[in-house]
Amino acid sequence: MPIIQITTEVKFFTVKQVAIRYSMGVSTVWKWVKLGEFPQPRKLNRTTRWHLDDLLTWELSQKQNAVNE
Helix, strand or coil: CEEEEECCCCCCCHHHHHHHHHCCCCHHHHHHHHHHHCCCCCCCCCEEEHHHHHHHHHHHHHHHHHHHH
């Protein structure tokens, strides 16, 4: 019987990685967060990161909003 390996890797992104992912500046990421137009980051110890699931949920909502317009 084959062995199935399940990974539960959680991916977190820095603000620079988020900015690169969406082709925007770091300051724009923070501005959108402040305006409530982008997911809130999570605090991990002394760092701030965005969880991949939060980003994917936001992406889906943006696609749905574009279709509804």
